[in-house]
Amino acid sequence: MTDTGRRLLRTPQGVLGLALLAALLLLCLFGGALAPYQPEAMDFAGRFAAPGARHWFGADQLGRDVLSRLLVGARSTVPLAVGATFSGAALGACLGTLSAYLGGRWDEAITRTIDAVMAVPHLLLALILVSTLGKGSLNASFAIAIAVVPSMARVTRSVALVVRRQEYVQAAIARGESGGWIVVAEMLPNVAAPVIIEATIRVAFAVMLFATLSFLGLGAQPPASEWGLMVSEARRFMHQAPWVIVAPSLAIAATAICFNLLGDGLRDALNPRDER
C-alpha cells in the first residue's frame, strides 16, 4: 500500500487530488470550528451583503454568512456521498465477483437483474427510492448507494471473469475450497484495483446526485446547509445576489474534480506493470 501511495504522489493528478482531498477532510473535521459565524445566525440588516471583509463569500437572503454555511455544510455533504458510493461499490463488487464465479445460469440471472435495474436512470431510481422511504439525508444516501450497485457490479464482473480463468482460482477449486472462500480470499483482492478506481470516480457522481436530490427537496431539509440545498435555495435570488449560488456550486465542482483526479491518479498507481 505504501508503494501505491508513492506511485500516486508521482503523478500530477494524484498530487492535486490528494491535496484537494486533504482540504476536504479538514473542512469536514474542523469546518464548524473555522466558521466565523453561526451557520444559522440571521442578520436582516445584512441581507444579500456582497462579498467583502465582513462576509468573504457574501450573505444570503436571510443574512446568513455563506462561508460559514459552506464550512459547516461540508460535513453533511461529503461523508454521506463518499459513504454511499463505497458501500454501494462494495456490494456491487461482491455481487459481480459472485456472478463471475458461479457462471452459467446464476451468472445469467444476476446479470439480467442488474441490467434491468441499470435501465432505470440513476436519478429516477433515487427519486423512486426516496419517495418510497421518505425524505432525508440518510435515505438519500441509501438511494445513491443502490444506484451505484449495478454499474459497479458490471465493472467488477468483467474483471472477475478474467480472474476466474486464472490458474490460482483453478488451483483453489481443485483443492476443494468452498465457494465463499474463493470469492472473498482468492478473487476479490484481485479485482479490487479497478473497483477502487471506478468507485473513486463515482464519488463525484454521488456528490452531484446528492446535491440534485437536495435541490429537488428530497435530500437534506432546510435549514441544513447541505451544499445542494444551498444551491436550490439560492436559485430564486440568482440575479439579485449571484454569489450565494456560485459559492456552493464551486464547492460541489471542486469535490467532483478532486475525486476525478484521485481516480485518474489511482488508475496509474494501482497498475504497477505500466512502469515506463
Add this chain to the structure above:
Amino acid sequence: MSVLEIRDYSLDYVTRDGTYHVLQDIDLAIAEGEVLGLVGESGSGKTSLAWAIMRHLPGNARELKGTLRLGDTDLCAAGSRALETIRGRRMSMVFQDPSTALNPTLTLGRQVSEVLVRHRGLSEREAWREAERALEHVELRDVPALMKRYPHQASGGEKQRVVIATAFACRPELIVFDEPTTALDVITGARILELFARLRAETGVAALYISHDLALVARVADRVAILEQGRIVEEAPADRIFRAPTQPYTRRLVAAVPRPDRRLVADQPASQAVLAADAIAVRYDRREATRNVHLDIRRGEILGVVGESGSGKSSLARALTGLAAYSGTIALDGRPVGRMDRVYRRAVQIVFQHPDSSLNPRQTVQSILARPLRLYGGDVATIPALLEAVRLPAHYARRYPHQLSGGEKQRVAIARAFAAQPELVICDEITAPLDVSVQASVVELLLSLRRQNGTAYLFITHDLNLVQQVAHRIAVMKAGEVVDLLDIEDIGRGKMHPYTRELMAAAPLPVG
C-alpha cells in the same frame, strides 16, 4: 559484403527504477544467403535486438553507440520515410504468435496483397493474383478460398504460412524470425521448418533466426550466436556449437538440452495402480474434448502424456482434478471415486503450466502454502521445510509472487502440491514456459521429490525428448483419444502407432 552488419551496438532501457543495459557491444554480421541463429534465455535481449534492427524500439530505449547497416544503408540514420520503404521491402519479420501477428479484421488475401500494392506498386488485381501465387508457394491448400477467409477461420499453421508468405512476398534481403514455431505444436512446427528450408534454398535470403531452443537453432542455422544478458558470449558454426562449446555458459546450455538417450529415471514403478481412469469423456457444450480414455497410473510411476495442442491432454488433467465435468469412472487405490471428496483432492494434486498465473498475486508465499496445509490437516510450521524441499530459502515465505522469477514461482507451485502429501501429481506442461536451464533444474527437483516421497506423476508435455528422459510409459493422445500407450523401452521398436512415429519424427533431435 554482408547483408546485415551490426557493429559495437549498445542499447539501454530507461525506466523509473533505473537504467537497464539491454544490449552491450553487439558485433554480428550476416552474409548473403546465410542464416544466423541467435540463442538466449528470456531477458537476454534477443527480441530487443530484433526490434532494433527493424527500427521499432519503445520510447524509453536509448541507443548508446554502434551502427546497424542493411547492405549499404545505415539503419540508425534512416528517417521514418526511408524506413517505410525498407520495412517489408528490404527486410521483413516473422513473429512468434501468428494469431496476433495478423489483423483479425482483414481477410488473409488482403494482408498479403496489401504488401505487394504498397511495395511493388502493383494494381489491386495484379497484387491479388500475385498473393495467390505466393500463398500457393508456401504449400497452402485451396488458396482462392483461403484468401477470402479471416484469420480466426484458419489454423495456427496456416496463419504462420500466411505470415511467412507475406515476409517473402517482396523478396527481401533479410528476414528476422522471432521464435516462429514456439506457438505451434510439434508436427506443425516441423512442417514450417521444412518450408523455411525450402524457401531459403530457392530464394537465398539471409535470415536472423531467434530462438530459446538451442537444439532447434543448431538444425536451422549456419552459424549460431549465444546471447547472455545482452552480450554475445560465443559465436560458432552450428555443428560446432553443440559438439564443442568453448564458453562455460554455452556448455551449461548444451548440457541442459533434454536428450532422449540420456535417461534420468532408472527404477521401475510398483505394479498396483494408484489411480485408474475408465472411459473418461469430457464435453464442453457440444464439443468432445476427450472420449473414452482409459488410463491407469501405477504407484510411483511417471506416465508421460503427449500429443498436439487440442488433443485433449489438458482436458484429461482437468477431469482428473474435478475442474471439468466428465463421464466415466475414476478409482483411487482400487476404490471408485463418487464425488470428489477431500481424500481424493488431497491424494491427487495438480501443477499448472503458467507460473505467473498459478499463484495468487495478492498472497505471500507463506499464505499460499499455508492453505493446503490447513485444508488437509498439515502443520503450518513445516513451511520452511517445504520451501527447503523445493530448494528455496526459508525467508521466501514473506515474498509475493511478483518478486520471484519464473522458475522460483514454479517451485512454489510444486511445494503447494506437495504440501498435501499427494500420491499423484499431475504436471500440466509445467516446463513449457521455462528456459532450458531452469527447465532442467525443475525436472531434476521433481525427480528427487519422487525419490523421497514415492509420488506418481502424470507428466503432460509436448516435449518428446524430455518425456523420453523421465517417463516409464508414454500415452499418445490424438483428437481426444489415447491412440497409443507404450513402455519407454518399446520406443523405436516395431509396434508403434503410425501417429506416434510421426510425432517422434517431428521432434528436433539434438545434433552431436
